[in-house]
Amino acid sequence: MNEINKENINEDNSKNNVLNDSKADEVSSEAAKESIIVRENNFISQSPHIWRGISSAKIMYIFFASLIFPSVAAVYFFGLRALWVMLASTITSVVVELIIKKARKKNFKMDGSALITGLLLALTLPPRIPIWMVVIGAAFSIALAKEAFGGLGYNIFNPALAGRAFLAICFPTFMTQWYLPGNSGIDAVTSASPLGESFVAEGSKIAFYRDLFFGNVAGSIGETSAMLIIIAGILLIAFRIIDWKIPLVYVATVVIMSLIFGEDILFQVMAGGLLFGAVFMATDYVTSPVTGLGRIVFAIGCGLITFLIRRFGAMPEGVCFSILVMNGFTPLIDKYIRPKPFGYVKPQKAKQAK
């Protein structure tokens, strides 16, 4: 009989484990660790008892590392100024996250997600933006777009894009002042973004494409170099950090739309933030659908809206808003596009109706 009691308790423990875990918000992970140590003798491990070991934090840091490519391009083309923007944004993000976690009495875990948000935001800003504006944008990204929804995993909109959209609406003049690379002095020459209507390509077309490819054009600090973004994207796909479907379908949609409307395809793809958005922004796990088909639908939506804004909208660039709009659709996509369960047959009624 003794046996039963003992096992009963163990059984209860294992069930409690699950229930406790469900309230993981209340139980800080430190406390959980402690309880494991205390109950080491009768801790029941849940199956499976092995784990691949690729943690969220690891994925985040690999993603962060891939952002080094556009960051290097940013510093190369726009000088130290770009570095200050990136540093300001990243540091603000981490500090704001730390403050909010402490204020909400939650456990702060350095998982790299705030770093990514901060750097992503910086890379989408114009080079000459005042630093205080960068700080405001980064704080908005973390505080309102991410933590207000419940933190990593619960935000509806991509925090970096939300921050950029916020800045674009609040400070439109600063956010649309572009500078040609190489002019780091005070007397820098303002220039239209390649996508701006007033922009006229100088010199031969091939030289212009070359500049677009290597990044020697005006634009946000991280989005100009198509080459480095493509390299980073290929690496991310090879390491299975991002799904190939989103960037590929996104770009393909824009290409097809350009064909239909007779736009310059190479220009549409390489100019502006399309590649940057497709590789780094639209592929954000939290704000994109989880199923393969859902991701394709999401990417097509992004591509269509991007093109429509570029062609018919008031703004020269539509990547940021198109991804934000599709972020809003993500819960719906996940609700209605589900994989068919293995061996699923339509219920009998549907068959008879035919």
Added chain:
Amino acid sequence: MTIKRIKFTAGLKLPENKITEHMPVVRLDLPSKVVLPLQQHFGQQCNLLVKKGDTVRTGQIIADSDSFISAPIHSTITGVVSSVFKMINPLANSIVDAAEITASEEEDVQYLPVNQVFEEIKKDLEGFKDNNEAEKYLADKIKEIISRINGLDNEEIISIVKNAGIVGLGGATFPTHVKLRPPKDKQIDSLIINGCECEPYITADHRIMLEYGMQMLIGAYIFYKVLNPGKVYIAIEDNKEDAILNIDSLIAKSGLSKSFCVVSLKSKYPMGAEKTLIKNVLKRKVPVGGLPLDVGVVVNNVGTCKAACDAVLRGQPLIEKIISVTGAVSNPGNFIVRIGTPVSEILKCCGGFKSEIREIILGGPMMGNDINEENFPVTKAVSCILIKRGLPRNEGHCIRCGRCVDICPMNLMPLNYVNFVKNSKFDMCREYHISSCIECGSCAYVCPSAIPIVAYIKTGKSILTGK
């Protein structure tokens, strides 16, 4: 002839860790006591036929049930029923009655009667001390045995299988005699013998195919005789090259090449799960909530085949099982143990724990249960005792990366169940087909946030079924 299915197959590539792969099966000494839960199968619990204090013989039926989906329980040693009590079966998550039998000194065997055509073979087999001799003997006589099996009545075979208490030994423990009696309106055209053993660490089925290949094949032939399917596929993962070659040569030797063939499958987890196995071997999909019967297939484990051979040829009921003892034990290996032997006794024979790790997992690392109780017995469902440090999971928030959706062999969305169970939305679980989940653990294995998804799914399932 070996069919190769080497095309791209979905699934996980797991670190195999099959450390006991090359260790021959060793017969362990008889245990001093056995604990026999009265429900070791899928279905109705058996009623105890003996009382406390009764003397029982090895192979005597001590519990049985009138229910169709059930299998009798045999005493696995000779001795006295020392106590009858209730215990928790962590494998089935239920409370069952159990009988404890304390061994007396002499072993007294009471096996099932065998058909007179096998009397001679039975006697010969009893004469062999060594399994290799028995294998050689059976291989020599295989043609004769096959013709004798052909002479048997189907009903007789089914009743032998039933009385021997044979259940699916792959882990599902579905009574085998039920599988042998498919409904009249279902045409069975294929029999798959499952020798995949896709879980890491476990090597019991692998050793059966190497050392007991002939007996396994005879068992498969017995099922073939009863079900009369057109084709028998022996499915083996390609990480067991030697087993594939061995079974292939045995098939050729016994002249069964016409209807029997070996299928070499890519070693991906969960290849050995019934539904994925049928899909990969025959390209058929078992419907949601359906059985393999619905697509004309019966699947049996290699261990089940060997047990059927033992029952028909020797009259030996299911009283012993080949298991792997592996992980952090001093002397890992493959052993024949009597069913009901407490885990602690087996571990003692294996030299005990190697290190500080004290966690006992019955089954493989992906689907096994951490039992946390050394006195729990080896039941018919257990094919491995694994000593391994459990995972103290540091559960994070779901980041919706979709890895679980990509990997799920049943095409489900595991991440949703976690949310639904956390928020007690059990109706939604049903809407998302939670019952289709085979609990293979692939989702929790790949989850970057280390969420024990399977535990949530099990909770959701058991609440839905009202357990």
